[in-house]
Amino acid sequence: MSLKHSYTLIAPFYDAAIARATHAARARSLSALPKEAGKVLLAGVGTGLDLPHLPPQHHYVGLDFNQAMLRRALPRASHVDFAPVQGDAQCLPFADASFDCAVLHLILAVVPQPAHCFAEIERVLKPGGLVLVFDKFLRRGQPAILRRLINPLVSRVATRLDVVFEDLLSETSSLVLEHDQSALVGGWFRMIRLRKL
Numbered sequence: 001m002s003l004k005h006s007y008t009l010i011a012p013f014y015d016a017a018i019a020r021a022t023h024a025a026r027a028r029s030l031s032a033l034p035k036e037a038g039k040v041l042l043a044g045v046g047t048g049l050d051l052p053h054l055p056p057q058h059h060y061v062g063l064d065f066n067q068a069m070l071r072r073a074l075p076r077a078s079h080v081d082f083a084p085v086q087g088d089a090q091c092l093p094f095a096d097a098s099f100d101c102a103v104l105h106l107i108l109a110v111v112p113q114p115a116h117c118f119a120e121i122e123r124v125l126k127p128g129g130l131v132l133v134f135d136k137f138l139r140r141g142q143p144a145i146l147r148r149l150i151n152p153l154v155s156r157v158a159t160r161l162d163v164v165f166e167d168l169l170s171e172t173s174s175l176v177l178e179h180d181q182s183a184l185v186g187g188w189f190r191m192i193r194l195r196k197l
Helices: 003-030 067-077 114-124 147-156 165-170
Strands: 039-043 059-064 081-086 099-105 127-138 177-184 187-197
Touching: 003 039, 003 099, 003 127, 003 177, 003 187, 039 114, 059 067, 099 114, 114 127, 127 177, 165 187
Parallel strands: 039 059, 039 099, 059 081, 099 127
Antiparallel strands: 127 187, 177 187
16 A cells, blocks of 8 residues: 555544644744744645644645645645645655745655655755754664564555654755754654754
8 A cells, every 4th residue: 555545544534643642742843933924845734733833924835745635734724825735745846945944744754765855855945944843763773673673564554663863864965953852752753953054
C-alpha cells in the first residue's frame, strides 16, 4: 500500500488520533512565526491542525500530497489567507527563495526521503528565512531497538521511526540551528527552529 493510499484511508480518523496529543506543541512551535507579514509554506499541512494557531497577517500556502487531507484542512483556514496546493514535499512546485518561513510539522518522518524534503525547504526559503520543525526523531547513536525493528512495516503505511535530525541538518549548507527543545514522549518529539543564512 502506498503512503498516498494509506493517508486517504487514514484522513477521516487522523484528527481523532493525534489532534489532542499535539495541540499544545503545535501552538508553541507556531508562536515563533514572525510578527511582520510574510509568505509561509506549511509543508505537509494534512488536515490543517496547525491552521487554528496561525496569526492572520501572513499569506499561507498549505501543501499536501493527499487531496482528502487538503479537503479537510480548508474549513480550518477561514481566518487566514490560505492557498491549498496538492504536491510532493520532496519535489516542491515553487521557485527558489519563494518563502519567508516554512513550517514542517510531522512531515519529515512521513516522507520516504526526508533529506530530499529538507533540501527542498532550504531551496525555496529566502535568505534569513525561518524553519519551524515539530516531529519525532532519533538521536545519533540512540539504540531504539523496537522502533528500528518495526520501522520497515510502519513506514510503508504511516510514518518513519528512524529519522535522525542531525543527519538531515548535516546535509544542508545554509540552515543553522537556533533552538531545539524536547516536546513529547520523553524527547522523542522535538520542536526545532532554524534560520537560513
